[in-house]
Amino acid sequence: MSNAMKISKKQSRSKRKIRIRKKLSGSENRPRLVVFRSNKHIYAQIINDEKASTLVSFSSQNMDGENKLNLETAKNVGKKIAEKALSQNINAVVFDRNGYYYHGRVQALADGAREVGLKF
Numbered sequence: 001m002s003n004a005m006k007i008s009k010k011q012s013r014s015k016r017k018i019r020i021r022k023k024l025s026g027s028e029n030r031p032r033l034v035v036f037r038s039n040k041h042i043y044a045q046i047i048n049d050e051k052a053s054t055l056v057s058f059s060s061q062n063m064d065g066e067n068k069l070n071l072e073t074a075k076n077v078g079k080k081i082a083e084k085a086l087s088q089n090i091n092a093v094v095f096d097r098n099g100y101y102y103h104g105r106v107q108a109l110a111d112g113a114r115e116v117g118l119k120f
Contacts (some may be wrong), residue, residue: 078112
């Protein structure tokens with residue numbers, strides 16, 4: 001394989017992200033729940049794409065006392081974002097995994113949001 005044909009992890013994720021975003025869009029009735037994960041933190045936002053506005057956001061940075069990024073922290077972030085969404089009468093969302101594979105921390109965040117009662 002030549003150097004021109006090698007694709008980095010970042011490029012692969014970017015391609016997946018574009019493929020996903022072609023099919024997903026957040027609306028007034030069902031906004032989009034977007035996940036972003038870095039090496040230190042995990043972030044979640046609920047976005048209305050029609051108005052191009054962020055309705056709710058939460059991250060592991062906002063949590064007190066929890067500095068480790070693991071499945072439990074990701075699940076707690078999912079629970080917190082769902083609680084904030086339900087308090088603003090957002091019951092159903094479209095889940096955007098943002099090019100990440102649906103396992104590990106991304107799946108834990110989604111499971112935590114579902115436990116509280118957010119539908120997607």
